[in-house]
Amino acid sequence: MVPPFSYLRARSLDEALRYLSQEGARAHAGGTDLLGCLRERIFEVTTVVSIAGLKELRGIAATPSGGLRIGSLTTIAEIARHPVIQSKYRALSMAANEVASPQLRNQGTIGGNLCQKPRCWYYRGEFHCLRKGGDQCYAVEGENAYHCILGGENCFIVHPSDTAPALVALQASVSIAGPNGRRTVAVEDFHMSPADDYTRETVLEPAEIVTEIVLPPPAPGLQSSYRKVRARRSWDFALAGVALAVVFNGNRADDCRVVLSGAAPVPWRSAEAEKVVRGRQLNRDRAAQAAEAALENADPMEQNAYKIPLFRNLIEQQLMAIG
Ligand SMILES: Cc1cc2nc3c(=O)[nH]c(=O)nc-3n(C[C@H](O)[C@H](O)[C@H](O)COP(=O)(O)OP(=O)(O)OC[C@H]3O[C@@H](n4cnc5c(N)ncnc54)[C@H](O)[C@@H]3O)c2cc1C
Known part of the structure; x- marks a missing residue:
């Protein structure tokens, strides 16, 4: 059951900021994540402030x-x-x-x-994990098939x-x-x-x-794409995903940004992959080298090493598709 809270509808941005300054207040936009968090008692609220009318x-x-x-x-x-x-x-x-x-x-x-809040089943479940103020990340010794392979430290969402x-x-x-x-x-x-x-x-x-x-205004020659792999074809969060933004000058990639989803606790920019591509022609060998470079610092947990070849193939395919 959702614990009781006050509900305020802000009529202006200033009013919203004033309401949100109260201890324990949270913004409510579409509510698709917030209401789940309240139901699952991920955090306590005293006041929910609707900003939907702004x-x-x-x-x-x-x-x-x-x-x-x-x-x-x-x-x-x-x-x-x-x-x-x-x-x-x-x-x-x-x-x-x-x-x-x-x-x-x-x-x-x-x-x-x-x-939105992360989807780790320990964080969303009844575990008093590190992110909720506890003293450990349960994924380290537990079920970690969907956790991170890059950038994890203390917590592995x-x-x-x-x-x-x-x-x-x-x-x-x-x-x-x-x-x-x-x-x-x-x-x-x-x-x-x-x-x-x-x-x-x-x-x-x-x-x-x-x-x-x-x-920002798109640079001349900018091509961008996003591809996501999930465990099932209906709605689901990313097991692995890659966003690309490449600025082409003829066949040469003058600039390149490679950002991974499903890999790390934050959207993960792969400087290693970008370095391989930037300033060069994008061909199959280059795409494979960039994909390899993106995973060179991966540190998988017990059950999620499958993400390494998944990401490698995904990045290579997407770089070839955009080039
Ligand atoms: C079943 C399910 C499947 C989903 N699958 C995916 C998926 O595949 N990919 C994906 O990306 N997302 C997914 N989501 C998440 C979904 O996209 C988000 O719940 C949604 O975008 C959140 O928007 P909202 O307006 O409903 O946010 P709310 O639920 O209203 O708010 C979410 C959080 O953001 C805060 N917040 C909202 N707006 C602001 C603001 N303007 N400034 C500051 N704080 C703010 C709230 O206080 C709250 O903590 C899924 C959600 C569900 C329930």
Whole structure:
């Protein structure tokens, strides 16, 4: 049963920030993750603050510099079907199409998708794990088939969002409003690794809200993609996924960003793979070398070494498909 809480509907951003400044308050956008967290008692709340009525946080519009601004309350479905995102920021529309089910894409927002809690069954279950204030990560000795192979330290979750790796590849940033004003953070720096703080998933401070996501103008020659592998064909989180953003100059890849999902506690940018590709022609050998390089620091747990060949093949295939 969900414990009792107060429910407040904010009528303006200032009002939302004021309500959220109360101890134990949480923002409610589409509610698809929040309500599950409350039911599963992952965290306690005293007050749920609906931000769903804030019109200024909705919609997709061009920026003066030729980029795109996406309000944080824009649904995943709107993003998936938006023609400019489909043509200029393909990785993002592909990723949005891979999120959950049509019903969840209609209800869930991009802000909520970036801020959702991880899906580790110990964290979501009745275990008082490290991330919930306990003293151990149960995945270390337990069932760890779906846990991370890169970037794990203390806690071994995988980051759950499909849109986040695409946004990192596309060099997007998030605008944040809080009681102390506004700030902008690259999506790449928005999620927190357990090595920095295993009790937090993002750099958001209490009472801060993501107001929008900003995509820079696409560089000439930019091609991007996202592909996700899951355990079953209906809705499911990524076992392995890769977002690519490659800037081509003829056959040469002048720039390349490779970002993995299902691999690490944060969207995982593979500097090793990018280095192999950047400034060179993208052919089969190069794609295979980049895929190999991406996994060279992988440190699998007892049950998830299968992810290494899975990622290797996925990265190689996707680099060949984009080249
Ligand atoms: C069955 C199921 C399957 C799913 N499968 C996938 C999947 O395959 N891929 C994937 O990427 N996701 C998946 N999800 C997650 C889903 O996409 C997210 O639940 C959804 O995008 C969250 O959006 P929301 O608006 O409903 O967020 P809410 O549930 O309202 O909020 C989620 C969290 O973010 C915080 N929050 C929300 N908006 C903001 C904001 N603007 N600023 C600051 N904090 C905010 C809330 O306080 C809360 O902690 C799945 C979810 C479910 C329930």
